[in-house]
Amino acid sequence: MSECRLVTSQLSSYVDDQLEPDRRSEVERHLEGCVSCRGQVARERGGQTVLRHHAARLREQPRPEEILPPGLRSRCESLVGEHTRAASLPGWRRTLVPTVLSVILLVFTASAIFSLATRQSDAVLAAQLTADHSKCFKLFVAGDPPVMDAHEVEEMLSREYGWKIHVPPSSDGLQLIGARRCLYADGLIPHVMYRANGQDLSLFVLNGVTRSPAQLVTFGHRSQIWTKNNTTFVLVSPSEESGRLADATRYMMKEADR
Amino acid sequence: MFGRRKRAAPDTFGSEVLGYLEPLFATAMRLTRNRADAEDLVQDTVVRALRFRDRFEPGTNLRAWLYTILHNTWRNRVRDTAREATDVDSERIEELAARADGPAEVETPERLLLRATMDADLKDALDDLPEAFRQAVWLRDVEEFSYAEIAKMLDVPIGTVMSRISRGRRQLFEKLSQSKDGAQVPVSR
Numbered sequence: 001m002s003e004c005r006l007v008t009s010q011l012s013s014y015v016d017d018q019l020e021p022d023r024r025s026e027v028e029r030h031l032e033g034c035v036s037c038r039g040q041v042a043r044e045r046g047g048q049t050v051l052r053h054h055a056a057r058l059r060e061q062p063r064p065e066e067i068l069p070p071g072l073r074s075r076c077e078s079l080v081g082e083h084t085r086a087a088s089l090p091g092w093r094r095t096l097v098p099t100v101l102s103v104i105l106l107v108f109t110a111s112a113i114f115s116l117a118t119r120q121s122d123a124v125l126a127a128q129l130t131a132d133h134s135k136c137f138k139l140f141v142a143g144d145p146p147v148m149d150a151h152e153v154e155e156m157l158s159r160e161y162g163w164k165i166h167v168p169p170s171s172d173g174l175q176l177i178g179a180r181r182c183l184y185a186d187g188l189i190p191h192v193m194y195r196a197n198g199q200d201l202s203l204f205v206l207n208g209v210t211r212s213p214a215q216l217v218t219f220g221h222r223s224q225i226w227t228k229n230n231t232t233f234v235l236v237s238p239s240e241e242s243g244r245l246a247d248a249t250r251y252m253m254k255e256a257d258r
Numbered sequence: 259m260f261g262r263r264k265r266a267a268p269d270t271f272g273s274e275v276l277g278y279l280e281p282l283f284a285t286a287m288r289l290t291r292n293r294a295d296a297e298d299l300v301q302d303t304v305v306r307a308l309r310f311r312d313r314f315e316p317g318t319n320l321r322a323w324l325y326t327i328l329h330n331t332w333r334n335r336v337r338d339t340a341r342e343a344t345d346v347d348s349e350r351i352e353e354l355a356a357r358a359d360g361p362a363e364v365e366t367p368e369r370l371l372l373r374a375t376m377d378a379d380l381k382d383a384l385d386d387l388p389e390a391f392r393q394a395v396w397l398r399d400v401e402e403f404s405y406a407e408i409a410k411m412l413d414v415p416i417g418t419v420m421s422r423i424s425r426g427r428r429q430l431f432e433k434l435s436q437s438k439d440g441a442q443v444p445v446s447r
Contacts, residue, residue, distance in 0.1 A: 009417070012398075012424040018405075040428065047427030050434060051399035054380055058400050059281065063381070065293060066284040072297050073279055076304045080272035083308045 003030055007037050015044050082135065125234065126216045126223035132182045133202040133221065133236040136191060145177040145195070153179045153192070163190050165205050168255035173197060174248040196248035199238050203256055206232040224249065228257035271314075275307050278324050281401070285325065288396065289332050299335075303328040322407040325397070329411045383433040391426030398423050 007030050013019050014027050031038050051058075150169035153176065157163045161181055170176045174196045182191040182204065194201040209232040214225040217239045224235040233256050237249055282303060286296035306327050307314075314323050384392055390412075397408045398419075405423075409416045 009421065012420040043428040043431045044424055047395070047431035048399055050380065051395060051427070051430070055400045055402070062284045066287045068280045068283045069297065072283065072300060075301060076276060076279055079304055079308065080276055084269055084272050
């Protein structure tokens with residue numbers, strides 16, 4: 001019986017032909033006289049043969065639900081792109097990279113937990129746009145950026161990406177400092193960046209998307225979501241709003257969908 | 259005043275990682291059985307791979323390294339849940355296997371192969387395996403990783419990997435040997 005146990009513990013190595021010759025001979029001697037262990041070998045070899053016969057098809061023809069979603073590919077490409085660009089930055093900027101990746105990791109992990117907890121798409125939207133907000137400001141805004149003209153930004157978005165959106169201009173206490181294109185779900189969307197009282201604000205514009213109004217706080221950031229004329233706007237700002245920042249938020253919500 | 263900066267070799271790490279997204283997602287779906295969780299898991303895996311790329315030894319198996327990250331990440335998420343109860347099942351299965359009929363009572367692998375060409379049968383049988391067995395046989399026989407690589411991915415000793423593979427293969431064979439109503443297929447002699 002103890003010999004059977006010893007052989008059983010080495011079955012996969014025997015079937016995979018990975019035993020040393022001496023050990024293999026010992027196992028084979030045992031098998032000659034043991035019907036039970038021969039049965040084990042036959043069953044294991046059967047399972048192995050079937051799997052290996054179909055391995056290529058199992059690997060290469062996934063079930064429909066196992067096919068990589070295009071949105072996930074785009075997001076991963078975006079992560080790799082950011083990483084590659086950051087790695088090519090001069091040393092002083094490269095030191096930002098671990099911080100930025102930590103932020104991305106934190107927010108993505110957090111969004112996963114959040115989505116598991118709530119299963120509400122608003123939470124996922126807010127988490128992802130908060131990630132983009134943090135990432136873009138960390139990577140692309142250094143020091144005290146110059147204030148930009150709203151018409152020039154609108155022209156740039158139209159010329160470069162074919163987007164025709166209204167960009168709220170700077171106002172008292174709020175400075176327009178840039179615009180980028182960011183990735184959300186399966187598509188690219190405009191991301192307009194502001195600074196108010198030293199704090200960062202982001203306006204995301206999702207054309208052709210209608211959502212119910214919502215306000216969520218996700219990891220230190222407030223996401224204000226609203227829709228007008230089949231366009232959804234998401235304003236991401238620090239959750240601790242006070243004074244000038246609250247004024248800026250109200251102004252943006254009034255001005256963005258004009 | 260400044261020396262000319264050396265041109266760095268093209269960095270292909272990121273694109274190599276992207277080349278494994280399909281199998282990573284399929285693996286994530288098999289682990290999580292949920293699309294949203296699988297997407298999160300793959301995205302996390304990519305972020306971690308980029309973050310810890312210095313820990314990857316060039317020249318070793320990048321695919322195995324990524325699978326290890328993916329499995330570690332998933333394990334961390336489900337830690338302390340009831341999933342580890344699989345080993346209890348495996349003991350029971352082992353007992354049943356020990357009581358099973360001898361070699362003359364089962365189909366030959368060749369005959370089984372002919373019947374098992376229905377992908378759906380095989381996939382259903384794989385789905386029915388306890389999770390620990392399913393992971394082990396898939397990583398060994400479908401993905402063709404070594405015992406050592408699988409042990410690292412699953413964070414278990416090699417002996418446990420071998421045992422799970424062995425039990426998983428036998429159980430899979432037994433499931434495929436049974437007709438749909440649960441009766442044994444006529445013996446091939």
